[in-house]
Amino acid sequence: MSDNLVEVRDLVKHFPITRGVILQRGIASVRAVDGISFDVRRGESFGIVGETGCGKTTTARLVMRLLDATAGTIAFDGTNVTSLRGRALRPLRREVQMVFQDPYSSLNPRKTAGSIIAEPFVIHGLEPGARRRSAVQALMEQVGLNPEHYNRLPHEFSGGQRQRIGIARALALRPKLVIADEPVSALDVSIQAQVLNLLRDLQRELGLTLIFIAHDLSVVRYMCDRVAVMYLGKLVEVASSDELFAHPRHPYTGALLSALPVLDPE
Amino acid sequence: MTATADSLLLDVHDLHVEFDTPDGTVKAVDGISFGVPAGTALGIVGESGSGKTASALTLMGLTRRDGARVSGAVYFEGRDLLGASEHELRRIRGDQIAMVFQDPLSSLHPFYKVGAQLAEAIHAHRDVSREAARVHAIELLGMVEIPDPRQRVDAYPHELSGGMRQRAMIAMALANEPRLLIADEPTTALDVTVQAQILQLIRRLQRELGMALVLITHDLGVIAETVDGVAVMYAGRIVERGPVRTVFHAPEHPYTWGLLGSIPRLDVPRERPLVPIAGRPPSLIAPPSGCSFHPRCPYVRERHRRVDPPLEAVPGDRGHAVACLLPSDQRRALWAELRKGRTPAAARRGAGVEGGEA
Numbered sequence: 001m002s003d004n005l006v007e008v009r010d011l012v013k014h015f016p017i018t019r020g021v022i023l024q025r026g027i028a029s030v031r032a033v034d035g036i037s038f039d040v041r042r043g044e045s046f047g048i049v050g051e052t053g054c055g056k057t058t059t060a061r062l063v064m065r066l067l068d069a070t071a072g073t074i075a076f077d078g079t080n081v082t083s084l085r086g087r088a089l090r091p092l093r094r095e096v097q098m099v100f101q102d103p104y105s106s107l108n109p110r111k112t113a114g115s116i117i118a119e120p121f122v123i124h125g126l127e128p129g130a131r132r133r134s135a136v137q138a139l140m141e142q143v144g145l146n147p148e149h150y151n152r153l154p155h156e157f158s159g160g161q162r163q164r165i166g167i168a169r170a171l172a173l174r175p176k177l178v179i180a181d182e183p184v185s186a187l188d189v190s191i192q193a194q195v196l197n198l199l200r201d202l203q204r205e206l207g208l209t210l211i212f213i214a215h216d217l218s219v220v221r222y223m224c225d226r227v228a229v230m231y232l233g234k235l236v237e238v239a240s241s242d243e244l245f246a247h248p249r250h251p252y253t254g255a256l257l258s259a260l261p262v263l264d265p266e
Numbered sequence: 267m268t269a270t271a272d273s274l275l276l277d278v279h280d281l282h283v284e285f286d287t288p289d290g291t292v293k294a295v296d297g298i299s300f301g302v303p304a305g306t307a308l309g310i311v312g313e314s315g316s317g318k319t320a321s322a323l324t325l326m327g328l329t330r331r332d333g334a335r336v337s338g339a340v341y342f343e344g345r346d347l348l349g350a351s352e353h354e355l356r357r358i359r360g361d362q363i364a365m366v367f368q369d370p371l372s373s374l375h376p377f378y379k380v381g382a383q384l385a386e387a388i389h390a391h392r393d394v395s396r397e398a399a400r401v402h403a404i405e406l407l408g409m410v411e412i413p414d415p416r417q418r419v420d421a422y423p424h425e426l427s428g429g430m431r432q433r434a435m436i437a438m439a440l441a442n443e444p445r446l447l448i449a450d451e452p453t454t455a456l457d458v459t460v461q462a463q464i465l466q467l468i469r470r471l472q473r474e475l476g477m478a479l480v481l482i483t484h485d486l487g488v489i490a491e492t493v494d495g496v497a498v499m500y501a502g503r504i505v506e507r508g509p510v511r512t513v514f515h516a517p518e519h520p521y522t523w524g525l526l527g528s529i530p531r532l533d534v535p536r537e538r539p540l541v542p543i544a545g546r547p548p549s550l551i552a553p554p555s556g557c558s559f560h561p562r563c564p565y566v567r568e569r570h571r572r573v574d575p576p577l578e579a580v581p582g583d584r585g586h587a588v589a590c591l592l593p594s595d596q597r598r599a600l601w602a603e604l605r606k607g608r609t610p611a612a613a614r615r616g617a618g619v620e621g622g623e624a
Contacts, residue, residue, distance in 0.1 A: 051457040158546050188313040189484060193528035193542035200539075215457065222530035222540065245532060259462035261487025263531050265510040 002078055005177060005209045006040035006063060011072035013058055032058040034233035035072070040177070045203050045210040047224030047241070049217055049256070055233040056213045060179050063211065064096055065089060077176060094124055097170035099199075101182040103162035107154040113140070113165050114150035120172040139168040144198060160191035167198065171206075178203075179211045184219065196222060217260055221245050229253045274301040274341075275478045276325070276446055281338035283317070283324050290551040294320035296502035297338070299577075304445065307472055307479040309489035309510070311525075312499030315547055318482045321499075322448050324348075325480075326365055327355040342446070361391040364439035368451040370431035374423040380407070380434050381419030387441040406437040410467060429460035436467065443475060450482045465492050486525060490514055498522050501548050501558040504577055508586035518580055518588040518597040520563045523604050538607045557591060564610035565592055565600065565619060592619075 013033040018024035033055045040046045048056045061067040063074055065081060073082045081092050097120075100106035107116055117136045121127045127135045137147035143164040154162055163183060170178050180199065184192040200223060203210045212223045220227055221241050228238040229252065237250040248254045283295035295317040302308050312318045323329045325340055325347065340347040342363065347355070359365075367373045375383060384403035388394060394402070400419065407415035410433040423431055432452060439447055449468065453461035469492055472479045481493055489496055489510065496513045498506040498521065506519040517523055524543035545562040548554050554561050556571040563570070570591050577589040590597060596619045603613035614620075 051459065160546065188547070189486075189525055190313060190528050190543035191546065193540040196530070197540055197542060216530075217458075218530040218532055221532060221536060241536060255459060257532075259459040260532070261458075261462070261465075261485065261491050262533075263487055263490050263514065263526070263529060264533075265490040265514050 003041050004039040005042045005077055006038075006211075007073075007075040008039070008059075008063065009037045009073045009075075011036050011059070011062060011074065012070045013055075013062055013067060014070045031233050033062065036230075036233075036235045037072075038228055038235060038238055040209060040211060041226075042209055043207045044226060045200075045212055045224045047220040047227040048211065048213045048230055049215065049220045049227060050230035051215060051256075054230045056230050057181055059230070060098070060181050060211065060213055064098060064179060065092060094120075094173050095176045097173065097175040097178050099163075099166050099170045099178060099180040099183045102186050103159050103166055104154075104186070106166055107162055109154050112151045112153055113145070113157065116154070116165055117168045117172060120169060124173065126173070135172075136168075139172055142171070142202070143168045144194075158191070159187050160194055163187065163195050164198065167195075167202070171202070174206075175208075177209045177211065179213070181213045182215065183212075185214070185216070192219075199223065217245075217256055229256065273303060275304040275343060276302040276480070277339075277341040278321075278325070279339040279341075281321060281324065281340060282336065283320050283329060284335040285332065286335075287551070292550045293502050293553065294334075294550060295324065296550075296553070298497075298499070298502075298504045300497055300504065300507065302446070302478050302480060304478055305476045306495065307469075307481060307493040309493035309496045310480065310482045310499060311484065311486055311489050311496060313484055313547055315501075315550060316499040317502040317550075318499050319450055322365070322450055322480065322482055325448065326359055326363060327352070357391070360387060360439075360444075361442045362444055363446045363448065364442070364444040366432075366435050366439050366447065366449040366452045368454050370428060370435045370455070371423065373435055374431060376423055379420050379422055380426070384419075384434070384438050384441060387438045391442045402441070403437075406441055407434070409440070409471070410434070410437045412437070427460075428456055429464060432456060432460075432464055433467065436464075436471070440471065440475070440477075444477060446478045446480065447472070448480045448482070451484070452481070453488060454483070454485070461488070468492065486514075486529060498525070501553055502550060503558060503589065504587075505559065505589045506587070507577065508580075508583070512583070512586050516586075516598070517601060518586070518594065519559075519590050520565055520592075520600075521559050523601060524562070527604065534607065541604075541609055557589075565614065567591075567620075 011033055012035050014029040014031050016026040017028045017030060019027045048059060050056045062069050069082055073080055076092060114136050117139055118132055121132055137150060140147045145161060145164050184195050187195060214220050224241055226240050227244050228235050231252045237253050248257055279299050281295055281298050285292045285294060298321060310318045324336055336348060381400060381403045384406060385399040388399045388402055404415045404419050407418055412418050412430060412433050453464050483489060493510055496510050497504045500521050506513060506517060506522050527541035528543060530540060543562050548558055556573050557575050560566045560570045573591060575589045575591045577587045580586040580588055581594050599617035600613050600619055603616040608616060
């Protein structure tokens with residue numbers, strides 16, 4: 001078994017820009033991801049940081065296989081998954097889970113917290129019968145939700161609690177990889193810290209492999225062992241957190257660091 | 267902050283703003299007082315629902331149509347803004363007091379060229395020719411460091427990037443050389459590198475034009491870099507107020523400690539865990555009894571559930587005020603422990619402070 005859970009090589013994703021309605025002619029393309037390579041080691045927390053439009057979310061969607069790559073390869077757990085389709089994708093769908101940015105739009109408002117968290121079990125036909133409810137309640141407990149709130153609807157929870165529901169859903173199938181895309185940027189400061197601590201503790205306790213995507217460098221430093229800095233579809237620097245923040249090598253990393261507001265009015 | 271009342275440009279006294287909703291009356295702003303001396307910058311920091319935006323909108327008379335019940339007093343250069351007629355307010359707004367909002371795309375009209383919108387802001391308060399307004403618009407765009415202002419004056423908002431649009435909004439706010447600029451989360455929608463440029467721009471213009479600034483934000487980092495004084499808001503109240511250095515280096519309110527402990531920072535070891543504030547912000551319809559922070563406060567005592575703390579000057583520092591029932595010496599001892607990275611429980615033990623029976 002290789003040390004790397006995810007291996008990405010020369011990954012490219014171009015979105016065509018078309019003109020015309022019926023006969024759409026491609027006139028150019030947006031090079032959202034433009035030839036990136038990185039490895040994510042088993043059990044580590046790997047950060048991807050960059051500004052709006054740098055391609056970090058596209059990268060996550062490619063690794064999730066929610067988008068098809070234009071070129072390059074993605075290997076997950078030793079298997080090339082770049083061009084798997086249909087049923088062949090099912091194992092990947094189980095082993096990779098995602099936590100989304102917006103806890104308001106990522107939960108179905110008509111479903112109870114319990115049935116949202118149980119949905120992965122339903123889809124994959126796991127934990128049948130009475131076991132399902134206790135499995136869900138154990139998950140709720142694990143992410144710091146009150147298991148008695150099983151039958152509540154999303155609007156009865158605060159933003160931070162909704163994000164916990166999203167995390168419980170992501171953990172339901174004991175995935176090998178969790179991708180969290182800006183999981184705290186929609187939350188208030190005091191709630192952000194609660195969710196960050198929860199994710200950090202879960203990642204360490206469960207030995208999860210985490211890809212953590214954010215625009216905030218200080219959040220990425222807190223959460224991640226290694227960090228990739230992305231700019232205009234390319235990775236400009238990949239280094240351990242300690243190394244990257246102490247000695248940024250790429251000028252863009254330096255620029256990002258110096259732009260960060262410092263909590264010290266000197 | 268030591269300025270006397272008559273030298274204050276903006277003087278807010280015991281401001282209350284309430285909204286009626288089907289669920290009950292929301293006390294968005296629950297008795298706040300602050301003053302802004304001419305040419306200085308005040309930051310108002312708080313989380314969503316703390317009342318910071320409702321306060322700012324009320325200063326500008328913009329909550330009037332929402333059926334808000336407003337009481338208290340707001341004086342701008344000695345004039346009463348709350349009692350002013352809509353006609354008087356319209357002459358002040360955009361002229362002597364200007365505002366910049368969070369989202370630059372929805373604050374600009376998509377159909378009109380940037381220059382035309384700037385000219386409109388000028389014409390609203392000044393009787394100048396079209397040519398003069400256009401020349402002034404170009405000057406303003408240059409002042410906010412938009413490259414090629416002669417060309418950009420004819421651009422539509424969608425042709426500008428987010429940062430450029432926010433610069434255009436700032437240009438519009440500055441069109442009539444206001445004495446006070448209210449900026450409500452001006453950089454929240456922007457990337458960090460752009461945010462840094464915009465903050466630098468606001469700071470430079472504020473100093474060069476001798477304008478006062480009220481900067482509203484949830485981001486303590488933005489506050490630290492931009493303002494002279496800070497007011498920390500929680501549940502419609504100001505819970506701590508003081509010079510920016512004091513509030514960051516010697517804060518005395520447990521909520522301020524909580525905010526500072528919740529933010530990952532680059533200058534502490536990675537392994538030191540964040541110390542979040544427990545629970546969540548209170549309902550503004552049925553606020554907690556006593557100190558509104560007591561349900562989340564790790565240092566709460568029985569009395570704090572009943573007694574509502576006033577905002578009082580810290581002993582020995584008239585410029586620094588805190589609304590907390592803990593004695594000041596205990597607050598200082600607790601902060602001395604917390605700043606070493608201790609948890610609230612450890613800090614209580616270290617400082618020899620009882621309590622925490624919540």
